[in-house]
Amino acid sequence: MKHLSLFSIIVVIVLGTSYSDAFTRKDFPENFLFGAATSAYQWEGAVDDDGRTPSVWDTFSHSNDRDNGDITCDGYHKYKEDVKIMAEMGLESFRFSISWPRLIPNGRGAINPKGLLFYKNLIKELRTHGIEPHVTLYHYDHPQCLEDEYGGWINRKIIEDFTAFADVCFREFGEDVKLWTTINEATIFAIGSYSEGISPPGHCTPNKFINCTTGNSSTEPYIAGHNILLAHASASNLYKLKYKSKQRGSIGLSIYAFGLSPYTNSKDDEIATQRAKAFLYGWMLKPLVFGDYPDEMKRLVGSRLPVFSKEESEQVKGSSDFVGVIHYMTVYITNRGPAPSLFPTSGQGFFSDIGVNMIPIGNASLIQWVAIPWGLEGVLEYIKQSYNNPPIYILENGIPMTSSTLQDTPRVEFIQAYIGAMLNAIKNGSDTRGYFVWSLIDVYELLSGYTTSFGMNYVNFSDPGRKRSPKLSASWYSGFLNGTIDIASQDITQLQSNFPASSSL
Template sequence: MAPRLFVLLLFCLATLPRDAAALTRRDFPDGFIFGAGTSAFQVEGAAAEGGRKPSIWDTFTHQGYSFDKSTADISADQYHHYKDDVKLMHEMGLDAYRFSIAWPRLIPDGRGEINPKGLEYYNNLIDELIRHGIEPHVTIYHFDLPQSLQDEYNGLLSPRFIDDYTAYAEACFKSFGDRVKHWVTVNEPNIETIGGLDSGVLPPQRCSHPFGNCTWGDSTTEPYIAAHHLLLAHASAVSLYRAKYQATQRGQIGITLLGWWHEPATNSSEDAAAAMRMNDFHIGWFMHPLVYGDYPAVMRSRVGARLPDFTAEQSKKLPGSFDFVGFNHYLVVRARAHDSAFNMKQRDYYADAYAIANPFDDIQEGRLEYAPWALGRLLDHLKLKYGNPPVMIHENGYADASELPRKVEYDDDDRSEFLQDYLEVLYLSIRNGSNARGYFVWSFLDVFEFLFGYRMRFGLCGVDMDGEGRTRYVRNSGRWYSGFLKGGELRPAGKAYVAA
């Protein structure tokens, strides 16, 4: 063996973990953040307490449209149990907790005066986290649009949303920015617009025939209009933060996108092109403007005049309007070419993109495909196409259910194995040059799931949703993650992985 080759081999062996199952958090870069997350509507409860008013999700669930006909009126009741939860986070060893501010709790009517009780709650939560050495990572808007703004001007469909959102974001910066150093402007705008304004399966339930069954809406145009306003609202908030607050508060700000990865359904070149096209629609819809100042060329050509235009000023303001990009990654979607859909006179987002059956159908019926390698493909895509931006994996988790959907279970070793597999892929992606900076498990607690209600549970900690006290239970996966965070090696133990 040539001397140089021998030295290179020794270096590679020295820098790899002893074996895949021996991966520890020490193998990740210095400063890499490990945490877990929830969102306000899903976990807080206290829906009508402390001055909070309804969001579009309150209206939706109270009309019986959620998957299991449930509401989030109480959910895990973190509003009353935040101190217990922070103590659990501290015992688990979390570096950070990702949560959101409820717009209808902080500014109940969508604009105007700050609600003192809402301000008090979030100040208390943030201070409690900091006292326990846990970084607050805060999402400003996580789906829970005040119902008043939906009623007044159709919410995301109006450019008035941009100014109201910017004022709300500034209220957050002013109130909490002295302690919050990681801000997310908007969560998953690339799916909120599709679920709410194309298929109409989510609030505000707008769609048109034949793409959905709604009372009002236009599936062919409204998702693109809403996404356009969300992009401009994001850029407006970032510009404001950088001009008035970032220098003194010394925080970072970004946006979080859903990161489904699309793979060809077959080996055909047509399906390969469909998968590439779908990734451009799903990821490029937001990443392309944020990096290059305009929508992807394939969207321009296929959507045509239905896709809004950016002004010259907006095209200058968008690129670089992030310090990091968050991605919520769960699954891979198989794309199959269906160009006849593109030739329809009337077509929606999915027909523009590839199209097969609406993936929401697969999700609601439980046909999910978890594939850890897909996270690596996503990170490679970001590296090659978008200049390798700093990335936070803001959600990654495993759902389970039982015949008693709200029963607490400890035995969730499949979840531990799932997290182990994804962390190994994440580690290898970083070794391969990915600029990933953090990883957050979804979710810290069982919560009201937007797509599943209480039928599916993601929590590292279970919650007795039928008990008046909403008792918390640390599941096996919570103990596993705690062991990993505290420096233990991960060793196989039967089907599951445990921390030693």
């Protein structure tokens, strides 16, 4: 799910640093994983099939006449076809999530045998084709029944239920799954879902931008964030105590990481940028690495920020074997003022507490998607220096396009540039171990529905059979992985010339 403007998207490729030097797949460490990603609600469809019950994402997507993931690209029924596409592309790994209400329809208790069989079959199919499964346990979709019962992530009861759900997954799938992410982009999930109201379950204090029906933007994101960390630590510690010695897997938490750069060379903007890094990175990473929240958050949020007990601090600290980084865009940071901000506020909530403007790069009259690869390199360098250089998997990176053209050259240029930036970071000592393009194929997107796509493979959503067709980016990525494409601009031109002329759908 990608965080796009609700108004307009303009794709701009800005290569602020040169990444034109040739590199190949062989320049990366031998055990490095290249893959692609999806999530359950966005890819599977089949929302009423085989015992699945509604999630909060179902409820949210059906509100206000939004697009929804009822069918999307029907991965539930077409998973074998999609695994074949992955194998033909040469993907080394596939990141997907487990639908909690498909596996355990009542949120706790009885396992749905048909849901269990689906995931076992999917994992088996991946393994048969030599593709490493990277499983995310939670991607915005806890069962609606748990939301109705006690409020989901703003209630500590979810820690026990999430841990029991994770236990089922470890027990049933762990022999074949060596990479686990507990909770998807924990930072932006807590912000978007409990401060801004733009993602399920859609909580916020009603304001002039979004009229939420429930929520408190000044307290709920921090309560949810705290419970996310405790639930992650609980599941992680269970895995390490009960399963890790036999299954020999790794488990981590993922964050959404904006690239953050001072708007000017002023001292104020530099301080504002450090404050933004404390809130947007340190909120989750400092407890995971050092056992407590950043001092800046404690000072600015005050009593609204939950406090770790000594026991909780010890449980959370060291509970991630790796950090999952989800990165799409870089923004300029300045002290809060009249400048346009990516997240305008009404005086309360997470972004008001930071006290900064996140300034879109480009024409300030429109929120624009601006992709600059040095932003990712900066994120990796900062995490290396500030958080003891943890192992990192870049779990999502990609670019939206409004066109259904198969010749998605901007996406090829984007992926190439970001892989180059990542390689620079690795050469500078970052322990980055994997890179996943969002997304394998066109899927339902959270804020844009089906009006934009990130897929390397086109899906004809007007076709009941959801026909798939490879885009130029799929051919490029495949060529990069199998060593038939050298990374230089002329190779993109050559690839274009070899691609079918009838490339618009």
